[in-house]
Amino acid sequence: MLRVGAHTSIAGGAYNAVDEQVDYGGNCGQIFSHSPQVWQDPNIEDDEAAKFRDRSAEHDVGPWVIHSSYLVNLCTPKDDLREKSVDSMQKEVDAAAKLDIDYVNVHLGAHTGAGVDGGLDNAASALDELDVPEGVTVLVESDAGSGTKLGGDFEHLATVQERTGLDIEFCLDTAHAFAAGYDLSTPEGVEETFAEFDAVVGLEDLACVHLNDSKHACGTNKDEHAHIGEGEIGKAGMRAFLNHDAVADVPLVLETPTENGKSFDWNIDRVRELRE
Ligand SMILES: [Zn+2]
Numbered sequence: 001m002l003r004v005g006a007h008t009s010i011a012g013g014a015y016n017a018v019d020e021q022v023d024y025g026g027n028c029g030q031i032f033s034h035s036p037q038v039w040q041d042p043n044i045e046d047d048e049a050a051k052f053r054d055r056s057a058e059h060d061v062g063p064w065v066i067h068s069s070y071l072v073n074l075c076t077p078k079d080d081l082r083e084k085s086v087d088s089m090q091k092e093v094d095a096a097a098k099l100d101i102d103y104v105n106v107h108l109g110a111h112t113g114a115g116v117d118g119g120l121d122n123a124a125s126a127l128d129e130l131d132v133p134e135g136v137t138v139l140v141e142s143d144a145g146s147g148t149k150l151g152g153d154f155e156h157l158a159t160v161q162e163r164t165g166l167d168i169e170f171c172l173d174t175a176h177a178f179a180a181g182y183d184l185s186t187p188e189g190v191e192e193t194f195a196e197f198d199a200v201v202g203l204e205d206l207a208c209v210h211l212n213d214s215k216h217a218c219g220t221n222k223d224e225h226a227h228i229g230e231g232e233i234g235k236a237g238m239r240a241f242l243n244h245d246a247v248a249d250v251p252l253v254l255e256t257p258t259e260n261g262k263s264f265d266w267n268i269d270r271v272r273e274l275r276e
Contacts, residue, residue, distance in 0.1 A: 003251040004211075004271045005029035006264035007067065014044055014099060015051040022059050024264040025272075028251040030065040030105070033095045039071055039084060042095035053100045063251055065103040065139070065171070065208055068092050073109030074126040075119035075150050082122065085109070086129045089138070097133035103208060105139045105171050108151040108160065119150050124163035132166065139207055141171040144179035144223035152180035152221065154200040161201070170201060173210035173255075174233060174241060175226070181219040184233050187240035194246045203246050211252040211271065213238065225255055227262050228270045235274070242275045 005026030008017040014031070021029045033042035044052075056062050069092075072085040092104045111119025123140075132138060140160060145152020157170055174184055182196070183189035197203060213231030216222035229235035241247065256267045 002272065002275055003028040003063070004254070004268055005061070005251070006254045006256075006268065007031070008264075010044075013051065014048050015055045018052060018055040018059060018061055021061050025268045026254075026264070027059075027061050028063055028253065029061065030067050030253045030255075032069075033066050033092060034069070036067065036070045039069070039088065041091050044095055044098060046098075049098045056100075063103060063208075064099070064101040065105050065251075065253060066092050066096050066099075066101055068104060068106040072106055073112075074106065074123035075109040075111045075114065077112065077114040077118065077122060082126055086126050089126075090130055093130060093132045093136050093138065096136045100135070102135065103137055103139050103169075103171075105141050105208065107141050107143055108149070108156065110148040111150060112148050116150065116156070119148070120156060120159045121163065123150070124160050127160070127164040127166040127168065130166060137207065138166060138168050139171040140168055141210065142173050142176050142180070144173075144176040144221050145181075146179075146221040146223065152176070154182075154197055158201045161205070169205045169207040171208040171210055172197065172206055173212060174238075175212035175214040175231075176210070176223060178214045178218050178233055179216060179221050179223055183218045184241055185218065185237040187236065190237060190240040190244060194244055198246070206246065206250055209247055209250050209252045210255055211238075211242075212255050225257055227256050227260075228254070228267045229274065239274045239276075242271060 005028040008020040143151035213226035215224040
């Protein structure tokens with residue numbers, strides 16, 4: 001069964017994200033547990049969490065993903081930032097357990113001078129510090145690879161997985177992978193990208209896809225999302241991606257923009273139309 005949904009808001013109560021999802025026509029989704037632009041702890045009351053779980057079950061919406069704060073930087077060589085990042089991630093995985101959410105999604109972050117190898121080492125050991133509750137899995141997301149950010153290259157994902165003792169899985173963001181140089185705009189490019197992901201990381205550990213088109217060309221390292229089929233990946237690339245066996249059972253979460261009169265409902269319809 002196709003699982004497709006959007007990143008929805010918990011403003012006014014976590015359960016509102018479920019209602020919003022249902023309004024868009026989605027049946028899985030992603031949330032922030034708090035504002036992602038600041039260091040803040042998730043503050044979800046027990047009854048609110050219970051309502052979130054009940055409504056998700058009632059409407060058959062899931063799996064859900066918590067997207068961690070944008071400030072988290074697992075690769076950092078700076079002790080204070082590392083400590084805040086680990087602390088923030090610990091609170092996210094605890095919030096996920098409370099909400100009965102399967103996944104917490106995180107970017108590796110930027111090595112800011114530690115070098116690729118040092119940065120990947122830092123990320124692996126930071127992940128080792130987490131005490132992840134049963135039923136919750138940390139997903140490392142592929143990155144667009146700007147500046148010293150790691151995770152643009154599938155090798156980075158595989159290296160962190162090798163070096164950490166934590167059982168991590170992965171989220172492939174189509175806009176990020178495309179910006180990082182994996183050409184998803186043609187059926188051949190899609191085939192090659194999945195073959196490379198499988199060879200380097202392993203498709204069995206692909207737990208989630210952030211399905212976004214890209215406003216910028218392949219290999220530009222620029223991360224700006226576009227409506228599905230309307231960006232540089234385009235309709236042919238998206239159709240090939242959506243119908244590939246590799247994602248037959250992988251939940252697809254949209255982080256598409258709301259602009260030009262199109263919102264998540266339009267993009268979810270577009271996905272259903274392109275999936276054969
Ligand atoms: Zn993403």
